[in-house]
Amino acid sequence: MALLKRKSDVIDASLKDFLPPRGSSAYAEINDYYEMLWDYNLRGGKRLRPALVFFSCEMFGGDSSKAIPSAVALELMHNFLLVHDDIQDASELRRGKPTLHKIYGEGSAINAGDGLFARTWSTLNANRKLIGATKTLRIFKEFAEICNYTVEGQALEMGLVRKGRWDLSEVDYYKLVELKTAHYTTTYPLRIGAIVAGAPAKDIKAFNAFGKPFGTAFQIQDDLLNLVGEEGKYGKEIAGDIYEGKRTLPLIHLFRKCNAKEREALVSIMNKPRSEKTEEDVQLVLTKMKEKGSIDYAREKMTAFAKEAKAIFEKKFAHVAENDGKRAIKLLIDYVVERQV
Amino acid sequence: MALLKRKSDVIDASLKDFLPPRGSSAYAEINDYYEMLWDYNLRGGKRLRPALVFFSCEMFGGDSSKAIPSAVALELMHNFLLVHDDIQDASELRRGKPTLHKIYGEGSAINAGDGLFARTWSTLNANRKLIGATKTLRIFKEFAEICNYTVEGQALEMGLVRKGRWDLSEVDYYKLVELKTAHYTTTYPLRIGAIVAGAPAKDIKAFNAFGKPFGTAFQIQDDLLNLVGEEGKYGKEIAGDIYEGKRTLPLIHLFRKCNAKEREALVSIMNKPRSEKTEEDVQLVLTKMKEKGSIDYAREKMTAFAKEAKAIFEKKFAHVAENDGKRAIKLLIDYVVERQV
Numbered sequence: 013m014a015l016l017k018r019k020s021d022v023i024d025a026s027l028k029d030f031l032p033p034r035g036s037s038a039y040a041e042i043n044d045y046y047e048m049l050w051d052y053n054l055r056g057g058k059r060l061r062p063a064l065v066f067f068s069c070e071m072f073g074g075d076s077s078k079a080i081p082s083a084v085a086l087e088l089m090h091n092f093l094l095v096h097d098d099i100q101d102a103s104e105l106r107r108g109k110p111t112l113h114k115i116y117g118e119g120s121a122i123n124a125g126d127g128l129f130a131r132t133w134s135t136l137n138a139n140r141k142l143i144g145a146t147k148t149l150r151i152f153k154e155f156a157e158i159c160n161y162t163v164e165g166q167a168l169e170m171g172l173v174r175k176g177r178w179d180l181s182e183v184d185y186y187k188l189v190e191l192k193t194a195h196y197t198t199t200y201p202l203r204i205g206a207i208v209a210g211a212p213a214k215d216i217k218a219f220n221a222f223g224k225p226f227g228t229a230f231q232i233q234d235d236l237l238n239l240v241g242e243e244g245k246y247g248k249e250i251a252g253d254i255y256e257g258k259r260t261l262p263l264i265h266l267f268r269k270c271n272a273k274e275r276e277a278l279v280s281i282m283n284k285p286r287s288e289k290t291e292e293d294v295q296l297v298l299t300k301m302k303e304k305g306s307i308d309y310a311r312e313k314m315t316a317f318a319k320e321a322k323a324i325f326e327k328k329f330a331h332v333a334e335n336d337g338k339r340a341i342k343l344l345i346d347y348v349v350e351r352q353v
Numbered sequence: 354m355a356l357l358k359r360k361s362d363v364i365d366a367s368l369k370d371f372l373p374p375r376g377s378s379a380y381a382e383i384n385d386y387y388e389m390l391w392d393y394n395l396r397g398g399k400r401l402r403p404a405l406v407f408f409s410c411e412m413f414g415g416d417s418s419k420a421i422p423s424a425v426a427l428e429l430m431h432n433f434l435l436v437h438d439d440i441q442d443a444s445e446l447r448r449g450k451p452t453l454h455k456i457y458g459e460g461s462a463i464n465a466g467d468g469l470f471a472r473t474w475s476t477l478n479a480n481r482k483l484i485g486a487t488k489t490l491r492i493f494k495e496f497a498e499i500c501n502y503t504v505e506g507q508a509l510e511m512g513l514v515r516k517g518r519w520d521l522s523e524v525d526y527y528k529l530v531e532l533k534t535a536h537y538t539t540t541y542p543l544r545i546g547a548i549v550a551g552a553p554a555k556d557i558k559a560f561n562a563f564g565k566p567f568g569t570a571f572q573i574q575d576d577l578l579n580l581v582g583e584e585g586k587y588g589k590e591i592a593g594d595i596y597e598g599k600r601t602l603p604l605i606h607l608f609r610k611c612n613a614k615e616r617e618a619l620v621s622i623m624n625k626p627r628s629e630k631t632e633e634d635v636q637l638v639l640t641k642m643k644e645k646g647s648i649d650y651a652r653e654k655m656t657a658f659a660k661e662a663k664a665i666f667e668k669k670f671a672h673v674a675e676n677d678g679k680r681a682i683k684l685l686i687d688y689v690v691e692r693q694v
Binding site for chain 2: 037039040041042044045096099100101117118119120122123124125126127129130131133134136137140145146148149152153155156157159160162163164166167168170171172174175184187
């Protein structure tokens with residue numbers, strides 16, 4: 013998408029400024045660690061979160077070049093979360109390449125994730141000269157909140173997997189999505205851009221109401237792409253969520269539509285450890301989903317959330333004059349639903 | 354040690370204020386995660402780092418109650434590092450109990466570590482009301498630096514293990530210790546306490562010169578306790594460092610004192626994965642160390658570093674009037690060398 017591409021070029025260039033210079037350590041082992049950071053951060057990726065920071069800043073008349081450290085920090089934090097998430101889920105592919113722990117081993121990948129988190133923090137220090145002490149502190153607080161929410165979301169998701177629990181409702185699913193995805197993918201990036209621009213408190217807060225359906229639509233599309241995407245484009249394993257036992261909307265729908273006997277069979281497949289799930293197991297789940305309309309259901313729900321997000325955006329931000337930033341955010345609602353990556 | 358005990362009571366009480374209230378989530382899985390944080394943080398531990406923050410603050414006439422968030426944050430960060438370190442080293446015991454990943458699995462333990470890092474950050478937000486924006490930002494910067502250094506130290510240590518490298522010199526060992534231990538155990542806690550107190554820049558900087566030998570003495574005693582400590586007191590497995598292939602001072606001395614044939618035998622033991630090392634292997638290394646005087650050598654070096662630290666402290670801080678804080682720091686130099694925990 014051209015809109016994202018323009019911003020992702022800025023992020024790619026700026027990321028390099030905030031990563032440790034390649035080969036700059038006297039120790040080969042520390043340079044290896046730097047390479048891990050460079051490799052992972054420059055594999056590409058949508059750069060959706062930093063783009064939202066920039067557009068929200070522009071929407072409120074801010075200079076988006078002043079949002080660069082916050083946008084870069086958000087991308088670093090995102091990548092920190094992905095590195096650890098890949099270990100936790102035993103994922104093998106990320107952005108079309110082997111995951112870091114597959115290349116370097118788990119211990120070094122845990123450490124590289126920690127390093128990205130540490131870099132998130134040091135990158136935010138650059139805010140001080142650009143936007144002053146008050147906003148810098150405000151943004152530190154936003155980041156601390158996002159991290160705490162996201163870790164709780166991960167704890168919830170992994171806890172459900174560990175306990176083999178499939179008795180969760182759609183409401184539970186939406187809470188999980190809010191914690192593990194919506195806060196850090198949509199709500200907080202938008203809040204942070206608005207803070208850089210100096211937007212009124214009411215407008216910053218309005219992004220909470222908007223970010224939730226927007227982020228939920230994003231996650232449902234992620235659930236769907238994981239099932240029906242093209243591996244070459246998508247960059248992750250197809251049906252990886254089924255292998256990993258993830259609680260996704262199509263699966264929750266499927267559980268609801270199954271009778272007791274079908275449910276029992278489904279639980280026994282889904283609770284197998286990843287290494288014991290066969291391709292046949294996964295195909296069976298996919299077939300059942302198609303049979304029960306679970307994929308269509310999730311697609312409808314996604315569309316409804318995107319529509320809700322649009323309506324909230326129009327209502328909450330009616331007083332903000334049309335401008336490029338505002339238009340871009342609206343376009344991104346459609347993008348989130350239509351994306352193939 | 355009574356001196357540490359008094360401060361650790363403050364830290365234990367304050368940690369509770371900054372951890373999420375037990376059972377406060379609507380989700381059992383999130384409450385499980387809170388329990389992990391409570392369990393690990395309240396297992397005790399020396400609380401040396403927060404104590405150094407308090408004493409340094411008092412040494413410069415500061416009110417150490419204003420250093421509480423910084424001291425708590427440092428303990429949270431220390432525990433974050435330990436949780437991940439235990440996974441990386443496949444350690445089984447910490448503070449006399451099974452390590453978190455042994456109880457909850459690796460994925461959840463990685464996440465609990467991330468959660469402690471996130472809490473480190475949110476705890477530092479409490480500084481603003483206590484010590485104002487400028488010092489709060491200054492301390493955020495200190496924490497970002499510590500984290501970056503410590504992760505680089507971990508990268509160096511794990512890289513050496515991964516490559517099976519034993520060609521490192523004593524100078525390399527001291528660099529490793531500075532990165533992975535001294536910065537976050539002695540130098541930065543002392544700097545941070547001085548910042549809270551509003552000490553002059555020159556005094557804050559002087560802690561770098563002092564913290565390095567002080568922290569190095571601390572690490573060498575850690576190397577020694579790991580070899581000759583009592584498991585009941587020490588709370589970790591005895592000779593765990595040999596099982597884990599850690600680069601310690603006694604081992605580096607031993608390598609230096611071995612002839613080519615002995616060295617070859619030693620490398621083949623030390624580079625075995627943890628699970629393949631037998632008790633006999635470990636006993637053989639211990640016997641060789643005693644034979645070659647490696648333990649005595651390390652003990653002498655530790656004493657020399659402690660002496661150097663004392664001399665630097667006396668010289669750099671001669672202008673600071675004697676007071677309880679200053680006396681406590683000097684006593685802690687002896688403690689670090691004499692401790693059994």
